Amino acid sequence: MSEYDDTGPAVPPLRDDCFALPAGVHWMPVEETLALLRARLAPVTGEEEVALDAADGRVLAGPVAARRSNPPAANSAVDGYGFAWHDGMVGPQSLPLAEGRAAAGAPYGRRLERGAALRVLTGAVLPEGMDTVLLEEDVWVEDGRVVFDGLPQRGANTRRAGEDIEIGAPALGAGRLVRPEDIALLAATGTARLTVRRRLRVGVLSTGDELAAPGETTDPARTYDANRPMLLAILARWGYVPVDLGHVPDRRDALRDAFDAARARCDVLLSSGGASAGDEDHVSAILRAEAHLTAWRIAVKPGRPLALAMWRGMPVFGLPGNPVAAFTCTLVFARPALAQLAGGNWSVPAGFTVPAAFEKTKKAGRREFLRARLTGEGHAEVFASEGSGRISGLGWAGGFVELAEPAGTVAPGDPVRFVPYGSFGL
Ligand SMILES: Nc1nc2c(c(=O)[nH]1)N[C@H]1C(S)=C(S)[C@@H](COP(=O)(O)OP(=O)(O)OC[C@H]3O[C@@H](n4cnc5c(N)ncnc54)[C@H](O)[C@@H]3O)O[C@H]1N2
Numbered sequence: 161m162s163e164y165d166d167t168g169p170a171v172p173p174l175r176d177d178c179f180a181l182p183a184g185v186h187w188m189p190v191e192e193t194l195a196l197l198r199a200r201l202a203p204v205t206g207e208e209e210v211a212l213d214a215a216d217g218r219v220l221a222g223p224v225a226a227r228r229s230n231p232p233a234a235n236s237a238v239d240g241y242g243f244a245w246h247d248g249m250v251g252p253q254s255l256p257l258a259e260g261r262a263a264a265g266a267p268y269g270r271r272l273e274r275g276a277a278l279r280v281l282t283g284a285v286l287p288e289g290m291d292t293v294l295l296e297e298d299v300w301v302e303d304g305r306v307v308f309d310g311l312p313q314r315g316a317n318t319r320r321a322g323e324d325i326e327i328g329a330p331a332l333g334a335g336r337l338v339r340p341e342d343i344a345l346l347a348a349t350g351t352a353r354l355t356v357r358r359r360l361r362v363g364v365l366s367t368g369d370e371l372a373a374p375g376e377t378t379d380p381a382r383t384y385d386a387n388r389p390m391l392l393a394i395l396a397r398w399g400y401v402p403v404d405l406g407h408v409p410d411r412r413d414a415l416r417d418a419f420d421a422a423r424a425r426c427d428v429l430l431s432s433g434g435a436s437a438g439d440e441d442h443v444s445a446i447l448r449a450e451a452h453l454t455a456w457r458i459a460v461k462p463g464r465p466l467a468l469a470m471w472r473g474m475p476v477f478g479l480p481g482n483p484v485a486a487f488t489c490t491l492v493f494a495r496p497a498l499a500q501l502a503g504g505n506w507s508v509p510a511g512f513t514v515p516a517a518f519e520k521t522k523k524a525g526r527r528e529f530l531r532a533r534l535t536g537e538g539h540a541e542v543f544a545s546e547g548s549g550r551i552s553g554l555g556w557a558g559g560f561v562e563l564a565e566p567a568g569t570v571a572p573g574d575p576v577r578f579v580p581y582g583s584f585g586l
């Protein structure tokens with residue numbers, strides 16, 4: 161029988177769904193996973209008081225109301241001349257200029273005489289008897305008179321007391337992650353100290369006997385630990401206390417000890433590696449056996465072996481070892497969950513629709529996050545490889561193209577959803 165004889169045993173044809181997710185496993189959809197995290201996780205952090213200048217990046221423990229209105233009194237929005245408006249002012253006007261002036265912080269201090277104009281500067285409280293201000297560029301000042309033509313609207317160039325926010329009105333809500341612009345509002349409305357949540361302590365450990373510290377060895381069988389420094393840096397950016405729990409060997413007893421140690425020092429743990437189903441995937445195995453593993457296989461690429469479990473009361477995110485998958489899972493799943501544990505609000509990353517600058521055929525059943533960036537024309541281009549170990553693509557990209565679960569093809573020019581890293585707080 162020749163090598164090329166095709167009369168041998170029949171080979172089954174490839175099935176059309178051969179690329180579908182393996183059957184017999186519940187692949188938890190992304191939305192279901194997020195809903196589970198949102199429903200099950202509650203704040204675990206206590207409260208503390210901080211000064212306003214230390215509040216950036218902190219989570220408000222409760223709502224904050226304005227202690228004074230902004231602005232606290234009606235004032236001038238421009239440098240110019242103020243007067244009392246009345247509808248009889250038709251045609252060219254010539255008002256006597258009163259002595260003195262009103263400046264920010266140095267009020268006129270008395271009533272402006274009826275029919276007179278007064279020099280006012282931006283921010284000056286409007287004296288009684290003044291409700292309207294003309295820009296100095298729009299008037300003539302001559303022989304002690306202010307001359308202008310054309311009556312502005314009543315109240316022109318002035319700011320009403322409380323027009324921004326009234327005393328007692330809500331300034332910021334509980335769970336708000338305080339940002340520099342919030343600090344401006346709190347300062348303007350008289351809040352000098354505020355009650356925030358204590359910072360969430362997030363432990364990070366790496367697993368895998370193959371791991372070594374960067375530069376530690378030249379042995380090509382060893383992999384430098386890239387996940388731990390990456391995750392610690394992400395957590396610091398998010399305003400948490402990153403707790404470096406080191407590198408744990410692939411042994412159950414070592415993992416158990418590490419998880420116990422983490423529980424003593426952290427509110428929540430991110431581990432990476434060993435989350436899959438292989439012989440050496442001890443993290444998923446121990447979490448399944450001892451820690452109420454709730455979710456494990458997520459219908460997402462990259463990152464499908466994400467283990468969510470509770471280690472004696474401490475939430476554990478068993479991230480996949482591949483750095484791209486660990487990064488993606490951290491942004492997509494750990495970020496909103498950590499925010500909620502920290503007392504903050506659940507957040508949905510903002511994305512926008514742009515034309516694709518690539519083509520792709522996508523399999524059904526899972527959501528995909530492609531490393532992507534915008535071209536000069538605002539089109540989304542994707543990294544040349546979808547390999548989960550291609551760390552260079554993370555930095556090449558500026559965000560993700562997020563493709564929904566159904567199968568589909570993307571052709572250049574088709575609308576796709578782009579979510580910048582900034583939407584994940586990076
Ligand atoms: N039979 C199956 N095999 C695999 C599956 C599966 O579902 N069934 N999933 C694949 C996917 S997807 C991923 S992602 C990986 C992740 O699995 P693990 O979490 O078990 O990760 P490891 O096997 O420990 O490591 C994978 C890969 O990443 C490297 N790694 C691990 N930690 C680090 C680190 N801290 N820094 C840098 N690189 C790291 C590790 O050396 C491996 O090369 O499993 C697939 N297999």
Ligand code: MOO
Nearest residue numbers: 462463464485548
């Ligand atoms: O999570 Mo894995 O390939 O999708 O890296």
